[in-house]
Amino acid sequence: MTIFARAARIAALLALALTIVMPATELAQSAELAKNLFGSKELPAATQPQSFGFYSKGCFAGGVAIATDGPTWQAMRLSRNRRWGHPAMINLIERLSRDATADGWNGLLIGDISQPRGGPMMTGHASHQIGLDADIWFTQMPDRRLTASERENMSPRSLVNEKTHLVIDKFWTPAHERLLKRAASYSQVERILVNPGIKKKLCDTVTGDRAWLRKIRPFWGHDYHFHIRIGCQPGSPGCKRQETTAAGEGCDKSLAWWFTEEPWRPNKNPDAPKARDLMTMASLPKECRAVLQAPAPASEASVTVGPGVDAMAVSHAEATGATIPESTSVAAAPATSEPAMPESAPISAFAATPELGVPLPRPRP
Ligand SMILES: [Zn+2]
Secondary structure, eight states: HHHHHHHHHHHHHHHHHHHHHHHHHHHHTTOBBBHHHHTTTTTTSSSSSSEETTTTEEESSSOEEEEEEEEEEEOOOOOOOEEOOOHHHHHHHHHHHHHHHTOOOOEEEEEEBBBOOOOOOSSSSSSOOOOOEEEEEEEEOOSOOOOOOHHHHHOOOOOOTTTTTOOGGGGHHHHHHHHHHHHHHHHTEEEEEEHHHHHHHHHOOOOOOOGGHHHHEEOOOSEEEEEEEOOOOOOOOOOOOOOOOOSOOOOOOHHHHSSSSGSSSSOOTTSSSHHHHHHHHHHHTTTTHHHSSSSOOOOOOGEOOTTOOOOOHHHHHHSSSSOOOOOTTTTTTTTSOOOOOOTTTOOOTTTTOOSSOOEEEEOOO
């Protein structure tokens, strides 16, 4: 080995050692993938609650976790560590669990909310990044406490026939409708994503007040769970609002598109990386670096919210003196700064669906 080669090798080893010992704070300055940094955080940023950026490109601070168990809920897939949300989201889930139980739903099974500090994830969701999204199963909580293994492995049941994209009638109940109506009734909830078949079932069967159908939006997946999204919360000037949903019930031509062949074409480029896999720290709001660097709370228990507890108070009580510097550039970012959707997804959860002059499939009796 020449002296030059040896020197190069030592330099390479040194660089590797530096990478290993260099704290995340410094790595965050680099072009490292945001999902690696946010995906490895075990606790939230202990500052005042605040969301930065957009649902599919951002992060949040002051997060709290919903307890794994409450009288009216159980959290699923605990190993993912995604029980974290903006305290307003956690309060809303707790409230929904109580109201739903009063409506005759035997308690919620709670799926993913966010990572402790939000941000893109190693697997799964494009959104859920700013603590304002939550997945709730269409399965009622059982009367007993599920084991950790059941929460990890229990297979959810799809309500939708994957060939016809219509709801499987024997699985659909009035209780499902009541649960969705209750979730849509809260003013903070801006939209709820469900499978197109479920939206269509509601369009075909809901009687009386139908105004709430406007918040129910058809989207791929969401056949065994629905997705609740609340709006940007007070105290988060850097949170970027989503477009308001189109006026009307959404039971028209925009729904018909989902029952054409187009949305279900196989992905021409299935191996193409997803936006979340490419997002570097540089592409997130710059406050997200400060969110990564902010101190953690004393423990997970100190920021875990049980029944009847105000999540906002828990977050405020745990907030250290640390602050995340404000930037107005985030709120002012133009809509075009969103990452382009892959070819397989011609529309996004945030935009209107194309209106085609095709008839809806006829409701079955
Ligand atoms: Zn979701």
